[in-house]
Amino acid sequence: MPxxxxxxxxxxxxxxxxxxxxxxxKNPCQDNKGKIEEIVKNIINKKMSSxxxxxxxxxxxxxxxxxxxxxxxxxxxxxxxxxEVCSGAGGLSKGFIDSGFKPLLLNDTDKYCVETLKMNHPExxxxxxxxxxxxxxxxxxxxxxxxxGGVPCQSFxxxxxxxxxxxxxxxxxxxxxxxxxxxxxxxxxxxxxQGLVTHxxxxxxxxxxxxxxxxxxxxxxxxVLNANDYSVPQNRKRLIIVGINSSIKxxxxxxxxxxxxxxxxxxxxNCPESPGTVYKKEKYDIMKLVPEGxxxxxxxxxxxxxxxxxxxxxxxxxxxxxKRLDMKKPSLTLLTTPSQKQTERCHPIETRPLQTLEYAxxxxxxxxxxxxxxxxxxxxxxxxxxxxxxxxxxAKEVINVLCDS
Numbered sequence: 001m002p003x004x005x006x007x008x009x010x011x012x013x014x015x016x017x018x019x020x021x022x023x024x025x026k027n028p029c030q031d032n033k034g035k036i037e038e039i040v041k042n043i044i045n046k047k048m049s050s051x052x053x054x055x056x057x058x059x060x061x062x063x064x065x066x067x068x069x070x071x072x073x074x075x076x077x078x079x080x081x082x083x084e085v086c087s088g089a090g091g092l093s094k095g096f097i098d099s100g101f102k103p104l105l106l107n108d109t110d111k112y113c114v115e116t117l118k119m120n121h122p123e124x125x126x127x128x129x130x131x132x133x134x135x136x137x138x139x140x141x142x143x144x145x146x147x148x149g150g151v152p153c154q155s156f157x158x159x160x161x162x163x164x165x166x167x168x169x170x171x172x173x174x175x176x177x178x179x180x181x182x183x184x185x186x187x188x189x190x191x192x193x194q195g196l197v198t199h200x201x202x203x204x205x206x207x208x209x210x211x212x213x214x215x216x217x218x219x220x221x222x223x224v225l226n227a228n229d230y231s232v233p234q235n236r237k238r239l240i241i242v243g244i245n246s247s248i249k250x251x252x253x254x255x256x257x258x259x260x261x262x263x264x265x266x267x268x269x270n271c272p273e274s275p276g277t278v279y280k281k282e283k284y285d286i287m288k289l290v291p292e293g294x295x296x297x298x299x300x301x302x303x304x305x306x307x308x309x310x311x312x313x314x315x316x317x318x319x320x321x322x323k324r325l326d327m328k329k330p331s332l333t334l335l336t337t338p339s340q341k342q343t344e345r346c347h348p349i350e351t352r353p354l355q356t357l358e359y360a361x362x363x364x365x366x367x368x369x370x371x372x373x374x375x376x377x378x379x380x381x382x383x384x385x386x387x388x389x390x391x392x393x394x395a396k397e398v399i400n401v402l403c404d405s
Contacts, residue, residue, distance in 0.1 A: 082146035085131040089116045089381035095391020115372035148189035151176045181215050190241040194224045218243035229257035230393040234331040255393040265327040267361040276355030288351045293326035295319045331362050336383040364389040
C-alpha cells in the first residue's frame with residue numbers, strides 16, 4: 001500500500017485524498033523538517049564514531065588524511081558536499097540535496113534548466129555554460145565528496161579512429177575525467193542511458209573506464225538500474241557508473257530494490273490539472289478508441305490500417321504508436337514530449353497526453369518544484385531528468401560509504 005508523506009510535519013497517509021486534505025487545510029501543520037534533519041545528523045555522527053576502526057599501521061599518510069577528512073565532513077553541519085555538471089532540471093541533485101548533501105556547484109548549458117535550478121535552489125552556486133569553461137581552481141583546494149553528472153558519452157567511441165573525440169560531446173567525457181583527476185573527489189558518479197553498455201559492442205564504456213583507470217585512484221563499478229525498483233512509478237533504466245577513491249576502504253553497493261513497485265494510480269489519481277499539450281480533433285477521435293493499456297492494434301482494423309499506412313504491413317512491434325498507459329502499471333519511460341507518433345504517452349483514462357505536473361510526479365519531483373520555460377521546454381526538462389527518488393536511493397548508498405569508512 002503506497003504511503004503519502006507531508007514534507008513539513010512528516011505525517012503519513014495511506015489514502016491520497018486524506019493527504020490532499022491535509023496539504024490544503026487553512027492552518028498549516030507544524031514544520032518538523034529542521035528537527036528531523038538534526039536527528040539524522042545525530043544518527044550519522046553516532047554511526048561515524050562507532051564504525052571508524054581502520055588501523056593507522058596499515059594505512060599510508062595520504063589514506064590517513066583522507067579518512068580523517070571523511071570523518072570530519074560527516075560530523076560537520078554541512079557534512080557531505082557535491083558538484084554536479086550537466087545538471088539538467090536537477091532530478092539527481094534534488095535527490096542528493098533531500099538526502100542531506102550540500103551542493104558546491106550546479107552547472108548546465110541550457111538556459112531553461114539553469115533558471116529551473118535557480119528557482120528551486122536559490123542558495124546554490126549555479127553556473128550557466130559548458131563544463132569545459134568552469135574555473136576548477138576555485139574548487140581545487142576544497143574537499144569534494146562527490147563529483148557527478150549526466151555526461152554525454154556515446155560519441156566517445158573506439159570505432160574506427162576514435163572519431164568521437166572530434167565531436168564536442170565526445171570531448172565532455174574527457175573533460176569530466178580531467179575534473180576527476182584535478183578535484184580528486186571521494187566519489188564520482190556518471191549517469192547515462194543503458195545503451196552505453198552495448199554501444200560500439202561495449203568498447204565505448206570500456207574505453208571510458210580505461211581512461212579513468214589511468215588516474216590510478218578509483219575503484220569503478222557500474223550497473224543498469226530500473227527506477228521502478230526505487231519508488232518511481234515508471235520503467236526507466238539508467239546506467240550508473242560509480243568510482244570510489246581507493247583511500248576509502250568500504251565497498252560501494254548499489255541500492256537494493258524496494259519491495260513496493262509504484263504504479264501510475266499512485267501519482268495520477270487526484271492529480272491537480274496543469275498545463276499540457278492537447279490532441280488535434282482527428283488524433284483525439286482515434287485515441288478515444290484505444291482501451292486502457294492498449295495501442296493501435298486494439299482499435300478497429302480499418303482505422304488502424306488507415307492511420308498506420310505502409311507501417312501496418314511492415315511487421316514488428318511498434319506498440320508505442322497510439323499508446324494509452326495503464327493505471328495499474330508503471331509508466332513507460334517518459335521522453336521529451338508525451339506525444340510523438342512512435343512513443344505516445346496518453347493518459348490511462350482521459351483522452352489527452354500526460355500533463356506537465358503528471359510528468360513531474362512520474363519522475364518523483366515534488367508538486368512544489370518549479371520549471372522554467374514554455375510547456376514544450378518543461379516537458380523536455382522533465383523527460384530528460386533523473387527521477388528524484390532514484391537519486392535518493394543512490395545518495396543513501398554514498399552516505400553509507402563515506403560515513404561508515
